[in-house]
Amino acid sequence: MDAMFISPAYAQTVGAGAESGAGGLIGMFAPLALVFVAFYFLVLRPQAKRQKEFQARVESVKKGDTVVTAGGIVARVTRVEDKHVEVEIAPNTRVRVVKSTLAEVTSLNAKPAND
Structure with missing residues (x-):
């Protein structure tokens, strides 16, 4: 008897969410991946380069x-x-x-x- 009180619109949105779950998941992680890429190129890579240059200077003292x-x-x-x-x-x-x-x-x- 309770099944008769569920609105058809709610039932359709539940089904549509299950179908677009993979696309929604990729869309959710894409900005996070872009942040990690930017962090690598703006912070980690230059720091590693400076560290390598400093080690070379210390070794060549x-x-x-x-x-x-x-x-x-x-x-x-x-x-x-x-x-x-x-x-x-x-x-x-x-x-x-x-x-x-x-x-x-x-x-x-x-x-x-x-x-």
């Missing part, structure tokens, strides 16, 4: 370069080893630093901004 450690110490490179760098942080004060803790590498040829 040489005697005479000025470096900044992760702790904020500015020093001049006096000797380079495989995984360590000996730096001079003050006159006649040398310490060994792990290469991976270098935060910035400035070449010997680079001029300071205030000169």
